[in-house]
Amino acid sequence: MNDLGGHALYLSKHDLQLGRGETIADTARVLSRYVDVIAYRAFHSADMQALARHASVPVINALDDREHPCQVVADLLTLKERWSAGFRNRTLAYIGDGNNVFNSLVQGAAIVGLNVVAAIPEKYRPPDAIVESANRLAAASGSSIQFETDPKRAAVGADALYTDVWVSMGDEAQREKREQDFRGYRIDAELLRLAKPDVWVLHDLPAHRGLEISDEVMDGPRAAIWDQAENRLHAQKAILEALLPAHPRDPRA
Numbered sequence: 001m002n003d004l005g006g007h008a009l010y011l012s013k014h015d016l017q018l019g020r021g022e023t024i025a026d027t028a029r030v031l032s033r034y035v036d037v038i039a040y041r042a043f044h045s046a047d048m049q050a051l052a053r054h055a056s057v058p059v060i061n062a063l064d065d066r067e068h069p070c071q072v073v074a075d076l077l078t079l080k081e082r083w084s085a086g087f088r089n090r091t092l093a094y095i096g097d098g099n100n101v102f103n104s105l106v107q108g109a110a111i112v113g114l115n116v117v118a119a120i121p122e123k124y125r126p127p128d129a130i131v132e133s134a135n136r137l138a139a140a141s142g143s144s145i146q147f148e149t150d151p152k153r154a155a156v157g158a159d160a161l162y163t164d165v166w167v168s169m170g171d172e173a174q175r176e177k178r179e180q181d182f183r184g185y186r187i188d189a190e191l192l193r194l195a196k197p198d199v200w201v202l203h204d205l206p207a208h209r210g211l212e213i214s215d216e217v218m219d220g221p222r223a224a225i226w227d228q229a230e231n232r233l234h235a236q237k238a239i240l241e242a243l244l245p246a247h248p249r250d251p252r253a
């Protein structure tokens with residue numbers, strides 16, 4: 001926001017009246033009178049929906065427990081920079097948890113026409129509504145979505161490999177169980193060898209080295225992870241620019 005010439009307020013839960021019992025709907029109404037756009041990091045997706053429903057300015061989902069769309073704009077930008085011919089006939093293999101990042105990734109990929117093969121253990125698959133939405137988008141763009149349980153089968157011939165943490169927000173109590181269930185859902189040198197030689201590896205960070213991704217892949221030549229991290233900045237500026245009103249409010253009005 002600063003780079004675009006605007007001004008940003010960072011409001012933690014201690015700065016808002018939410019902590020004193022104000023509803024999300026009322027917070028949305030008040031903030032909408034002060035600002036041109038709201039970027040909200042919520043714990044629960046229901047809170048995100050409530051804020052968006054009651055705000056009269058655009059609300060950007062800056063992460064919740066169900067989706068992480070801003071991340072995916074940066075991810076797709078990172079791949080677009082590398083694939084001059086576009087996404088058509090390219091396949092991204094996702095290895096790991098069917099979590100918030102995956103939920104947005106599978107829908108974002110379907111919008112741009114990038115095929116997705118996801119190796120996710122059965123019980124960690126995304127909700128039906130996400131899969132249905134992704135399938136509808138993929139049908140419109142002519143891309144495909146496939147679910148697998150075997151990371152090796154998913155990785156064969158992939159143009160991009162993507163993974164995220166095994167324990168996301170809200171899953172902390174299941175850490176031990178998850179670390180067992182996801183053993184084997186790791187991007188390491190062995191998995192990389194199954195993909196195309198010019199594969200790009202993505203991770204939305206923070207990474208748990210040695211769990212979902214090995215050091216050698218993260219620090220290796222096929223990792224696009226640092227450009228991906230930088231692209232959060234550029235992608236989010238693009239999102240702001242798209243949503244901000246053409247004429248900023250006049251503070252004297």
Ligand code: NVA
Nearest residue numbers: 099101164168169205
């Ligand atoms: N899946 C991760 C994303 C962090 C940016 C989490 O929810 O913790």
